[in-house]
Amino acid sequence: MTLTRIIVRIPFMKTRQAHQRVYGGVNADLRENERRKKLIAAGLEAFGTSGYARTNIKTICRLAGLTERYFYESFASKEELLSSLYQELVDGLMSEAMVLFEKKGSRPIEAASDGLRMFLKSYEQDHHKAQVQLFEVLGVSQGIDRQYRDAMRLLAGMVKLFLNRAFPGIPETTWTGSIVPTALAGSIIMIAHEWVLDGFVTPLDDIIDQCMDLFTAMGRHLEAKSGPVPKG
Numbered sequence: 001m002t003l004t005r006i007i008v009r010i011p012f013m014k015t016r017q018a019h020q021r022v023y024g025g026v027n028a029d030l031r032e033n034e035r036r037k038k039l040i041a042a043g044l045e046a047f048g049t050s051g052y053a054r055t056n057i058k059t060i061c062r063l064a065g066l067t068e069r070y071f072y073e074s075f076a077s078k079e080e081l082l083s084s085l086y087q088e089l090v091d092g093l094m095s096e097a098m099v100l101f102e103k104k105g106s107r108p109i110e111a112a113s114d115g116l117r118m119f120l121k122s123y124e125q126d127h128h129k130a131q132v133q134l135f136e137v138l139g140v141s142q143g144i145d146r147q148y149r150d151a152m153r154l155l156a157g158m159v160k161l162f163l164n165r166a167f168p169g170i171p172e173t174t175w176t177g178s179i180v181p182t183a184l185a186g187s188i189i190m191i192a193h194e195w196v197l198d199g200f201v202t203p204l205d206d207i208i209d210q211c212m213d214l215f216t217a218m219g220r221h222l223e224a225k226s227g228p229v230p231k232g
Contacts, residue, residue: 048128
C-alpha cells in the first residue's frame with residue numbers, strides 16, 4: 001500500500017468560477033485567485049485570533065483589504081471560507097507527510113518521527129493554524145464535522161501505513177475491523193490539543209519520543225500476536 005492511495009482530495013463546498021476576462025492585461029481568473037488567497041489568509045488570522053464564532057465577514061474583508069463584493073465572488077458564506085481554509089491546511093500537512101514517507105532510503109521509524117515533528121512543529125510556529133485545525137472547526141456544522149472526520153481518517157490511514165512498513169509481520173487481516181489506527185490517530189490529536197493549551201511547555205523532542213514509544217510498542221505487540229512470519 002502506498003501513501004498516494006491513502007491521501008485523496010476531500011470534496012468541500014463549491015466556489016464560484018470566474019469568467020475568462022482580462023483587465024489591464026491580467027487574466028480575471030488570476031486576479032480572483034489572488035483575492036481568494038488573501039481572503040483565506042485573512043480567515044486564518046481572524047479565526048486563529050478571535051475565533052470563528054466571533055469573526056464576521058466585514059472583519060475578514062478588512063484584513064484582506066477587499067470589499068464584501070469580492071468576498072462573495074469567492075465564497076458563499078463564512079462557513080465556506082472556513083471549509084476551504086481547513087482543507088488547505090490539511091492538504092498542506094498531508095503533502096509534506098507524503099514526501100517524508102516516500103523519501104528514498106528513509107526508514108519507516110525515521111519517516112514517522114519526522115512526520116510527527118513536522119505536524120507538531122507547524123502548530124508551534126503558527127498558533128493560528130493550531131487554533132483553526134484543532135479547535136475552531138469543532139461543532140460548526142454537520143458539513144465541517146464530516147470534513148474533520150475525513151481528515152481524521154486520512155491520519156488513521158497514515159498511521160496504518162507506518163505500522164505496515166515498520167512491522168511487516170503484521171498480517172493484513174489484523175486491520176479488518178481494527179480501531180488501532182483510529183485510536184493512535186486520535187492520540188496524536190489529543191496530544192497536540194494538550195501541548196497547545198499548555199503553551200508548548202513540554203519539549204517537542206520529549207513528545208515525539210513518547211509518541212514513537214507508543215506506536216512502536218503497539219506495532220511490536222501486533223506483530224508478536226500474529227506469530228512468526230511464514231517463509232516462502
